[in-house]
Amino acid sequence: MRYSSQELMDMEQQYGAHNYHPLEVVITKAEGIWVEDPEGRRYMDMLSAYSAVNQGHRHPRIIKALKDQADELTLTSRAFYSDRWPLFAKKLVELTGKDMILPMNTGAEAVETAIKTMRKWGYLVKGVEKDKAEIIVFEDNFHGRTVTIISFSVDPIARDNYGPYTPGFVVVPYDDLEAVKKAVNKNTVGILVEPIQGEAGVAVPSEGFLKGLETIARENNVLLAVDEIQTGLCRTGKTFAFQHEGVDPDLIIMGKALGGGVFPVSAVAADKEVLGVFQPGSHGSTFGGNPLACAVANEALDVLIDEKMSERAAELGAYFMEGLKAIKSPKIKQVRGKGLLIAIVLEESAGKARKYTTALKEKGLLCKETHDWIIRFAPPLVITREEIDKALEAVREVLG
Numbered sequence: 421m422r423y424s425s426q427e428l429m430d431m432e433q434q435y436g437a438h439n440y441h442p443l444e445v446v447i448t449k450a451e452g453i454w455v456e457d458p459e460g461r462r463y464m465d466m467l468s469a470y471s472a473v474n475q476g477h478r479h480p481r482i483i484k485a486l487k488d489q490a491d492e493l494t495l496t497s498r499a500f501y502s503d504r505w506p507l508f509a510k511k512l513v514e515l516t517g518k519d520m521i522l523p524m525n526t527g528a529e530a531v532e533t534a535i536k537t538m539r540k541w542g543y544l545v546k547g548v549e550k551d552k553a554e555i556i557v558f559e560d561n562f563h564g565r566t567v568t569i570i571s572f573s574v575d576p577i578a579r580d581n582y583g584p585y586t587p588g589f590v591v592v593p594y595d596d597l598e599a600v601k602k603a604v605n606k607n608t609v610g611i612l613v614e615p616i617q618g619e620a621g622v623a624v625p626s627e628g629f630l631k632g633l634e635t636i637a638r639e640n641n642v643l644l645a646v647d648e649i650q651t652g653l654c655r656t657g658k659t660f661a662f663q664h665e666g667v668d669p670d671l672i673i674m675g676k677a678l679g680g681g682v683f684p685v686s687a688v689a690a691d692k693e694v695l696g697v698f699q700p701g702s703h704g705s706t707f708g709g710n711p712l713a714c715a716v717a718n719e720a721l722d723v724l725i726d727e728k729m730s731e732r733a734a735e736l737g738a739y740f741m742e743g744l745k746a747i748k749s750p751k752i753k754q755v756r757g758k759g760l761l762i763a764i765v766l767e768e769s770a771g772k773a774r775k776y777t778t779a780l781k782e783k784g785l786l787c788k789e790t791h792d793w794i795i796r797f798a799p800p801l802v803i804t805r806e807e808i809d810k811a812l813e814a815v816r817e818v819l820g
């Protein structure tokens with residue numbers, strides 16, 4: 421039995437918890453940058469599942485890796501060795517330049533892992549007094565949905581009514597090095613930062629911000645953890661966004677596109693002095709590093725490299741951004757971003773973004789608003805120049 425879009429949306433409203441407010445479109449099929457609804461209408465995906473589909477929907481190599489691995493071995497748990505996890509760990513070590521990898525599944529789990537690592541390092545290596553460790557985080561951050569992570573969110577919708585909250589976090593304004601310097605003290609074990617704040621509406625910090633954080637971290641014996649879950653794996657025109665400033669963070673947190681648009685795969689990369697704080701039993705995950713995930717992630721990384729996706733993102737992102745900036749409209753306040761992570765910030769007088777994302781959908785473009793006034797454009801990195809021209813035409817018709 422095939423259901424219509426309306427029937428499916430009604431069913432979701434009735435039976436699914438309402439923790440999302442989806443755009444009114446149902447997707448049944450996808451390939452590359454294109455998705456299709458039950459009625460056969462085709463749309464360009466301009467969200468890429470929040471950058472989890474950088475390689476494009478159902479990349480043939482990644483799907484083949486999934487199917488081949490499914491025929492061999494899927495899950496062992498880490499109680500035993502497998503023939504997949506060591507290969508994936510080695511590949512990720514080569515990609516990040518760090519010594520070791522700790523595998524998890526969702527992004528939030530990788531962030532939790534980084535937090536545990538920094539705290540444990542603080543007690544065992546830095547010598548911070550028991551239960552006094554502090555981690556510096558930033559206003560408007562988004563690092564996931566666990567109780568500990570939302571404890572340091574400043575977004576009331578994400579945070580309210582989930583207390584009691586986890587202590588040990590100090591929130592300072594983003595892009596403000598002076599505030600970070602003031603917040604550092606003898607109990608500070610880490611700084612946790614997004615190189616670009618994606619969920620906050622693609623907030624790009626001033627040049628030198630990350631480099632400045634690195635300096636503060638070095639001078640004060642504090643670890644620098646970058647959350648590259650959304651910005652990493654070629655999205656912004658480099659393998660990792662911190663590479664734009666030549667920074668060498670202590671912990672690199674990855675997720676989303678690591679799973680090739682197929683599977684939740686996340687990881688933390690760091691050197692031995694840092695990730696070496698874990699001993700058997702002190703942290704783990706039943707599914708973390710499972711053979712099926714590792715086979716998929718391995719291929720997902722190879723695809724990014726072989727298809728030169730960071731170069732594509734840099735070049736096509738610049739082209740897309742130039743095109744958006746050329747649209748003359750009293751509704752547009754600002755166009756900002758890096759690589760293929762771009763946002764249009766609307767003037768308040770234009771009204772809320774939702775009506776424009778709905779209008780863009782009618783023109784065949786699936787974008788999602790972030791907050792009330794921002795429209796994000798983050799297509800799969802396999803998008804072509806011709807397809808960007810098509811997208812620009814739709815944006816021009818809706819906003820121009």
Ligand SMILES: *Cc1c(COP(=O)(O)O)cnc(C)c1O
Pocket residue numbers: 470525526527528529531562563564565614618619647648649650651675676
């Ligand atoms: C999506 C995201 C997360 C959380 O990842 P999940 O897989 O949804 O848990 C964390 N940090 C950033 C920057 C993200 O964009």
